[in-house]
Amino acid sequence: MTLSIPRLIGHRGAARHAPENTLSGMRTGALQGALWVEVDVKITRDGVPILMHDDKVDRTTNGHGLVADMDFTQVRALDAGSWFGPDFRGERVPTLAEAIEAARFLDINLNLEIKPCPGREEQTAGIALSMALNLWPADRPPPLVSSFSTEALAMARTVAPHWPRGYLMEEEPADWAAIADRLDAATINIDARRQSAGSIAAFRATGRPVLAYTVNDAQQARQLFQWGVAGVFTDTPEGLFKGLTGKG
Ligand code: G3P
Ligand code: MG
Secondary structure: OOOOOOOEEEEOOOOOOOOOOOHHHHHHHHHOOOOEEEEEEEEOOOOOEEEOOOOEOOOOOOOOOEHHHOOHHHHHOOOOOOOOOHHHOOOOOOEHHHHHHHHHHHOOEEEEEEOOOOOOHHHHHHHHHHHHHHHOOOOOOOOEEEEOOHHHHHHHHHHOOOOOEEEEOOOOOOOHHHHHHHOOOOEEEEEHHHOOHHHHHHHHOOOOOEEEEOOOOHHHHHHHHHHOOOEEEEOOHHHHHHHHHOOO
16 A cells, blocks of 8 residues: 655644644644644543543643543533633534544545554554544545554554554664564654664665644755655644745
């Protein structure tokens, strides 16, 4: 399967312009021209896949506590928009099912980053991807499934073997290439701040496209593209587009 990777991928939707990991965020990313948006997926205590980055709800909602200790109805009662700005008051934490439907409606693709609460790596990937497989429209290209958790990626391979996997890394382990092979990773997803021409060349030498997070500065993006990075995750798709092209 050939993977068509856009240059600019909305990070957590379009995190500079709308509350991250919400339907408004996805919509903002799409309106800003992002052909893909990246979202973070975890499960509630009762096993409902939702979009959220942190283990706790505190930073991105008006609630407190660990997602792993909360049932979906509790998470759903929270306001996930007011922390960002009054325009987003009443925004809810979306389910993965709602995010898939929204992506179809917006005509964009998704990068589903599996972001498990500690100890729930396999369970999160298993539940979220079984559901996503059932809901994914047959006429659309599959999402990219990524994770920092190799356990989650191994489970992704079992549950959705034909969906491409992105091996996300913060600090690369010495045996990263062997791990990427073992997971049959389609892409290498790396921290933009840690890279050089040499590191990108090494990743690309494995035959995999390289995606870099999180890039909001045009000069940095230009450098990464020059080194051969295929696409960057950005909080501001429109801002980066303007910076790169001088248009808008
Ligand atoms: O998937 C790219 C990027 O989102 C990884 O870092 O912490 O923003 O999920 P983080
Ligand atoms: Mg992420």
